[in-house]
Amino acid sequence: MTTYEAEPAAAAAMFGDRIELARSYTASLAEHGETLGLIGPRELDQLWSRHILNSAVMAPLLQSDALVADVGSGAGLPGLVLAIARPDVSMALIEPMERRCDWLRSETERMGLTNVEVVRARAEEVHGTRAFHQVTARAVSALRTLVPWTAPLVADGGELVLLKGARVHDEIAAAEKALRKHKVGTPEVLELDAGDGDVTRVFRAVVRG
């Protein structure tokens, strides 16, 4: 059995009655994630805090019954975690790599999640074919590149909700032209606590399509 970080106290409160599913996904990611190239070996020590809770912190930011796209889901971060935490939300996981899509589909099926759709594509290939109330992404690219990939997927008046690191304000400055071109309104940077005292930064902005 693979050993990984013990469940932080904050997890149960963050997932509520969905905690067993979150435990199941975390255990499965710990067991298969390294072999499938989804996470590095050293990440097992921070699997809950750095990946699962860091993703789950976005759950309260999703609108009720929203149609959400997660661009570049990879192992399912934050998309699968959000689908677990928010069963009212319909989540499309947009991921171009076949092996990652296979993993996302098999986890969706194994956990019996009915609110997940896996879309094997680059975000740009989905432009003009679908529109979402909110679009999420984590660790995919700097805003300058990420905004042109994600903003065209947002329905008029919808939101970008992007997990970002400490350099988010520099990224916003560098993305000024892209933000204007894609009609992204003035962004706010939320500083959220994922329960471990570390700050998780989220870029949130309305898109006028």
Ligand SMILES: C[S@@+](CC[C@H](N)C(=O)[O-])C[C@H]1O[C@@H](n2cnc3c(N)ncnc32)[C@H](O)[C@@H]1O
């Ligand atoms: C560094 S991984 C991050 C995965 C996950 N979001 C996480 O936080 O662990 C970046 C992911 O973005 C995907 N990706 C890269 N370019 C993309 C694009 N244009 N559209 C959608 N996904 C893309 C990659 O295949 C990869 O799975």
